[in-house]
Amino acid sequence: MRFKDVFSIIGPSMTGPSSSHTAGAARLGRIARQWLGCTPERARLTLYGSFADTYQGHGTDLALIGGLLGYVTDDPRIPDAEQYAVEAGMEVEFYTSGLPAPHPNTVKIELWHGERECSLIGASIGGGSVSVHALNDFRVQISGEFPTLVLRHADKAGVLASVTSTISSSGVNIGYMQVDRKARDGEALTAMEMDAPPSEEILKRLRSLDHVLNIRVIDLKRGVDPNAV
């Protein structure tokens, strides 16, 4: 099901004017921020399809910036997000592309902060719901509606078993899981939609596992940054 529940139809409460081009854009920005794990120093956003054609009138640019600053969809600061970005020391560049994208409302977000660097490709699929298709060029399918653990790890036998057994020991159910890898024995990425947010204890144990490089929690339901230390 592309749309998971009643609140993906009635809702979100949001700052206008467009659920796909404003609220969805804010959510994609916030997911990208969670994937980076902090406020970016520099952001480069490339818009495709209807996003590229109508971003200005819909405030798509403002909403994406608001999302990168951690704002939820009905944050009243969204209309003035450009100014808040300057105050937060975040440099933002927008590009439009005429190339075909898998979905008419697609954005590629590239972020930098110090040594950190990450990218995301996502689409706004309607009514404010979003779908992330790629994280650092790994294929994923993330809605952000459920707490989602994203792990970068080495493509080694047994890594997934130790990850899932660590999670199962906490009693949290994994609803959906995807694995993609760059190459055999190369870097891999696993995304897991969970029925409940992972505890700090579980995150700590997962970080200590062999071959696990990096862990992020993506969760649109939580107002606070789930990766905040």
Next chain:
Amino acid sequence: MRFKHLHELNTICTAESKTIAQLMIEEQVQETNTPEADVVKQMSEYYQVMKEAVRKGLTEDTTSRSGLTGGDGKKMAEYIRQGETCSGDASALAMAYALCVSEVNASMGRIVATPTAGSCGIIPGVFISSQERFGWTDEHLVNGLFCAGAIGYVIANNSFISGAEGGCQAEVGSAIGMAAGAMVELRGGTPEQVVHAVGLALKNTLGLICDPVAGLVEIPCIVRNGLGAVTALAAADMALAGVRSAIPSDEVIDVMLEVGSAMPSRHRETAQGGLAQTPTGRKMMQKLAKPKAKRAEPEETSETDSEAPGVQPEMDEK
């Protein structure tokens, strides 16, 4: 969820003697593992946001950032006060409130997407005007929102609810179907009548394109919300009178998918066709145009679209 189609809403609710709203609440509790009280509270908060948007539209300045729209909801409300309306006061008030909420949206105010922001006026317009008319409690209207949500859930998962994917029929059309069906249940109609109301309403918007002038959710979106509220009331009346959708409502939803998939991209929220490209629409767009974004260089975008793995930037370690 135990349902994916409208006919299942009817069979389950009829067999278990419950309303569609009750079924939706139960399924939401089950699906998201959230207590019923929290689910209902969330929806009640949304209903308050809708009421506040109507109030704001009636009393505050709703001039949009482009300056192209605003104030039409107030005009309608004033016109109703002056005397005999052509469509009847109930319809006219639903229209006035729908215009108000859509104008609040266009001026970057706070609204609830129902199912989208482009179509956010229809359900509040129908619900809030009917609440005043019939003296219903907020609780009753919140149940109506769950019923509308169940209908929208079926449409969204079998067709689409975004203009960029399926044109305006997917946004305003879906909202009218949701409002019509919910109105039937709010008035005490059967689940079967609810389902017929959805089909009757959707048939009237099949093929409606998404052609916003200058890409703004203003022209013709706001007016379509106003007129959509009236259509929803009319479809509810038809279903309550016993009129049936000769083509089953689930099949009408499939037609929306077929028509939307065949719709050219210029009629799917790109502002490259329809009303957006009329001589006047183009003039409005030129007045507002001040593109900020640069065109992406081809060599940079080619990697965007490639799924081939490449050398990846390293993120910080843990």
